[in-house]
Amino acid sequence: MISFEPTEDQRLISETVLEFAKTTLSPRAREFEQAGAVAPDVRRSVQEMQLALAAFPEEMGGQSLGLLTSLIINEELALGDPAAPFGLPGFGAFPLAALELGGARTQELLQPFSAEGDGAFGAVAWSELKAHPSRAGFSCVARETDAGYQLDGQKAFVGNANLADCFIVFAQVDESAGWGGLGAFVVPRNTDGLSVGERHRTLGLDCADFRSLELQAVKLPGAARLAPELSAEEFTRAVVRFFAKYSLIVAARQVGLSRSAFETAREYCDIRQAFGKPIGHFQAVAFTLADRHMDGESASALCRRAAWCWDSGKPEAECLLRTAQAVAHAHEAAMRCADDAVQLHGGAGFMRDVIVEKMMRDAKQMALVGMTAEQMDQLAAALEVRGELDPALVLPTPETQSIFI
Ligand SMILES: Cc1cc2nc3c(=O)[nH]c(=O)nc-3n(C[C@H](O)[C@H](O)[C@H](O)COP(=O)(O)OP(=O)(O)OC[C@H]3O[C@@H](n4cnc5c(N)ncnc54)[C@H](O)[C@@H]3O)c2cc1C
Known part of the structure; x- marks a missing residue:
C-alpha cells in the first residue's frame, strides 16, 4: 500500500x-x-x-x-x-x-x-579551487610514511572550518590512479601543519562560514585513514552515497525555502493592490503563484520518495536515480520560487529588509552545494541510458563529468 x-x-x-x-x-x-x-x-x-x-x-x-x-x-x-x-x-x-x-x-x-x-562541529574538505595541471585527481596528496601519512595541499569552500574540532580531508593516495586513487583522512583541528584560511565572502547563507584549508606537511598516524579496507571501487561508491544523501538533505532545505517563498509571495499578492484589486487577482500573477506552489509540492514529493528508497533498502542505482531527479528538480524549483517571490514583490523585492531577497541569494548558493543540479542531471541521464554507471565519473569534480564518452 x-x-x-x-x-x-x-x-x-x-x-x-x-x-x-x-x-x-x-x-x-x-x-x-x-x-x-x-x-x-x-x-x-x-x-x-x-x-x-x-x-x-x-x-x-x-x-x-x-x-x-x-x-x-x-x-x-x-x-x-x-x-x-x-x-x-x-x-x-x-x-x-x-x-x-x-x-x-x-x-x-x-x-x-x-x-x-x-x-x-566537524567539517568535510573535498573541494579544490584548481585542477591538477598534469593528471586527474586531487592536487592535495597523502604520501605514505614510516609512521603513517603526510598530507600536503589546499582545500576550498569548507563549511564550518572555523568551528570544526575535526576534519575529514580527501586526498590523492595513489597519484597514478586518477579519481580511483582517493583516500579520506581524519585530521583533528590542532594538528601541526593544518591552517584555516580567512572567511570567504559569499552570496548568501551568511550565517554559515566557509573557508579554505592549507595542509603543509601534516603528519598523521596510519589509523587516520578511513576505511583502508575498502577497494578503490567500494570507496568511490561510498563517496557517491555520501554526496547523494547530503545533496538530498540540502535539497530538502530548498523545499523549505520554496514553500516559504511561495507563502510570502502569496500573502503579499493578497495585500498589494493595483487598479483597485489585489495583484493576486490578475491572471498572470495567479498562474505564477499556482505554478510555484506546484514546484514546492513536486520537489517535496520527489525528495521524500528518494529518501524512502534509501530507507527501504532499494537497489543503489534506483536510490541514486531518484536522488538525482529530486535534487536537480528541488534546486531548479527553489530558484524559480525565490526569483518569482522577488519579482512579485516588485520594487519591495530588492529591498534588503524584505526577506525574499535573502531567499533568492540562499537558494542560489544552496544550488552549488555538493552535487549541483547539472551534475545530478548527468547522473540521472547516465542511469537512464546505461542503467549502470561508473561512480567515479559522477563525483562533483570538474574533469570527471564526461560520462557519455
Ligand atoms: C553552501 C556551500 C557549502 C559547501 N560546503 C563545502 C564543504 O563543506 N566542503 C567542501 O569541500 N566543499 C563545499 N562546497 C563546495 C561544493 O561542494 C562545490 O561548490 C560543488 O561540489 C561544485 O564543485 P565546483 O565548485 O568544483 O564546481 P565545478 O565542478 O567546477 O562546476 C562548475 C559549473 O559547471 C557545472 N558542471 C560541472 N560538471 C558538469 C557536467 N558534467 N555537466 C554539466 N554541467 C556541469 C556545475 O554544475 C557548475 O555550474 C560548498 C559549496 C557551497 C555553495
Whole structure:
C-alpha cells in the first residue's frame, strides 16, 4: 500500500520543528545573517532537541528514524531560515561522511554530535579551487610514511572550518590512479601543519562560514585513514552515497525555502493592490503563484520518495536515480520560487529588509552545494541510458563529468 501519511513520530517531529522554525528561526534570521553565525542559545536549543542525527542508527548516537525523517526536519527548519541548518551543530556534511566512510571509526567520530552540551562541529574538505595541471585527481596528496601519512595541499569552500574540532580531508593516495586513487583522512583541528584560511565572502547563507584549508606537511598516524579496507571501487561508491544523501538533505532545505517563498509571495499578492484589486487577482500573477506552489509540492514529493528508497533498502542505482531527479528538480524549483517571490514583490523585492531577497541569494548558493543540479542531471541521464554507471565519473569534480564518452 502507498501512503503519504507521516508516521506518528514524523508528525510530532514535523510539528515541533515547524513551530520552532516559525517562532525562533524566522524572526531571528536577519540577526544570524548580520552576526555571521546562528546565535549560541539557538544552537543549544537545537542540540537539546537531538535532531541532527535523527536518521542515524541508535548505536551511533542517533534515533534510527531514517533519512526521510531527516528530510522532514531539514525542510521544516529551512522554512524558518534556510541558511540556519548550515550553521547548526551536527547538520553539516561531517556526520554523513563519517557514517558512509568511517568504517571501524564511525562510532568514535559520531560520538561528539550526540553528546550533551552545545553540540559539536566537524567539517568535510573535498573541494579544490584548481585542477591538477598534469593528471586527474586531487592536487592535495597523502604520501605514505614510516609512521603513517603526510598530507600536503589546499582545500576550498569548507563549511564550518572555523568551528570544526575535526576534519575529514580527501586526498590523492595513489597519484597514478586518477579519481580511483582517493583516500579520506581524519585530521583533528590542532594538528601541526593544518591552517584555516580567512572567511570567504559569499552570496548568501551568511550565517554559515566557509573557508579554505592549507595542509603543509601534516603528519598523521596510519589509523587516520578511513576505511583502508575498502577497494578503490567500494570507496568511490561510498563517496557517491555520501554526496547523494547530503545533496538530498540540502535539497530538502530548498523545499523549505520554496514553500516559504511561495507563502510570502502569496500573502503579499493578497495585500498589494493595483487598479483597485489585489495583484493576486490578475491572471498572470495567479498562474505564477499556482505554478510555484506546484514546484514546492513536486520537489517535496520527489525528495521524500528518494529518501524512502534509501530507507527501504532499494537497489543503489534506483536510490541514486531518484536522488538525482529530486535534487536537480528541488534546486531548479527553489530558484524559480525565490526569483518569482522577488519579482512579485516588485520594487519591495530588492529591498534588503524584505526577506525574499535573502531567499533568492540562499537558494542560489544552496544550488552549488555538493552535487549541483547539472551534475545530478548527468547522473540521472547516465542511469537512464546505461542503467549502470561508473561512480567515479559522477563525483562533483570538474574533469570527471564526461560520462557519455
Ligand atoms: C553552501 C556551500 C557549502 C559547501 N560546503 C563545502 C564543504 O563543506 N566542503 C567542501 O569541500 N566543499 C563545499 N562546497 C563546495 C561544493 O561542494 C562545490 O561548490 C560543488 O561540489 C561544485 O564543485 P565546483 O565548485 O568544483 O564546481 P565545478 O565542478 O567546477 O562546476 C562548475 C559549473 O559547471 C557545472 N558542471 C560541472 N560538471 C558538469 C557536467 N558534467 N555537466 C554539466 N554541467 C556541469 C556545475 O554544475 C557548475 O555550474 C560548498 C559549496 C557551497 C555553495
